[in-house]
Amino acid sequence: MNKIISIHNLSYYFGQGTLRKQVLFNINLEIYAGEIVILTGPSGSGKTTLLTLVGGLRSAQSGSLQVLERELCNASVEQLVQARRHNGYIFQAHNLHGSLTALQNVKMGLELHNHIGQQQMQTWSVQMLEQVGLGNRLHYYPDQLSGGQKQRVAIARALVSRPRIVLADEPTASLDSQSGRDVVNLMQKLAKEQACTILMVTHDHRILDIADRIVHMEDGKLVQEGSIQQAVPMKKSSHLGF
Numbered sequence: 026m027n028k029i030i031s032i033h034n035l036s037y038y039f040g041q042g043t044l045r046k047q048v049l050f051n052i053n054l055e056i057y058a059g060e061i062v063i064l065t066g067p068s069g070s071g072k073t074t075l076l077t078l079v080g081g082l083r084s085a086q087s088g089s090l091q092v093l094e095r096e097l098c099n100a101s102v103e104q105l106v107q108a109r110r111h112n113g114y115i116f117q118a119h120n121l122h123g124s125l126t127a128l129q130n131v132k133m134g135l136e137l138h139n140h141i142g143q144q145q146m147q148t149w150s151v152q153m154l155e156q157v158g159l160g161n162r163l164h165y166y167p168d169q170l171s172g173g174q175k176q177r178v179a180i181a182r183a184l185v186s187r188p189r190i191v192l193a194d195e196p197t198a199s200l201d202s203q204s205g206r207d208v209v210n211l212m213q214k215l216a217k218e219q220a221c222t223i224l225m226v227t228h229d230h231r232i233l234d235i236a237d238r239i240v241h242m243e244d245g246k247l248v249q250e251g252s253i254q255q256a257v258p259m260k261k262s263s264h265l266g267f
């Protein structure tokens with residue numbers, strides 16, 4: 026299988042000088058093309074930090090983090106911007122622009138891709154909103170949509186550029202149980218159709234079954250497989266990429 030993300034002895038520190046604090050310790054993990062990997066663990070264990078490093082939203086100081094064969098550890102700002110072009114992001118708060126319609130928000134997902142013409146952007150964005158069941162809400166503003174609908178717009182925005190990797194941080198946290206289930210089912214379906222890899226942070230045990238693999242973090246470290254099985258009920262087998 027094709028390795029999409031390859032992490033070796035990765036450590037991360039926040040702050041400088043006497044305020045410097047290590048939050049990730051020697052992380053080792055491999056993620057393959059088309060996998061859905063869920064990161065779980067207690068609050069403060071480093072899940073979001075790891076997700077943002079993989080997403081090129083910050084750069085790690087030590088070890089190796091290769092995403093699509095690019096080294097992101099100690100990467101420059103420009104290298105991180107380049108790396109982000111291949112990613113779609115979905116966050117807990119949908120982060121839609123309140124002054125833009127659903128369609129305009131989805132088009133923003135194509136903003137970095139300047140080789141795509143206006144007409145193409147329009148067509149792809151409409152098609153993507155139709156795929157998430159919002160073809161009849163193209164011109165609605167976020168305020169006029171339910172929580173689940175807003176999150177579906179966020180999914181459409183993340184996937185419209187057909188990213189190789191989708192990074193999701195607590196995508197169901199603000200949703201009721203049914204909307205949360207609908208949202209992850211949709212992510213799973215679209216990701217499989219587009220053959221993209223998903224790395225998702227969640228505390229929501231109701232959605233763990235969509236994972237091909239569950240990775241558990243504690244105190245900035247990935248913990249062993251045995252501990253994962255004790256920590257979270259799983260419907261599918263899991264293993265760490267050590």
Ligand SMILES: Nc1ncnc2c1ncn2[C@@H]1O[C@H](COP(=O)(O)OP(=O)(O)OP(=O)(O)O)[C@@H](O)[C@H]1O
Nearest residue numbers: 039040048066067068069070071072073074075226
């Ligand atoms: N910008 C920051 N500056 C300094 N420390 C930070 C910063 N962001 C996070 N931390 C610290 O890094 C550690 C890991 O935080 P992180 O947000 O990655 O954990 P998490 O597992 O995602 O937690 P949660 O489930 O609550 O979101 C925590 O101790 C946190 O306080």
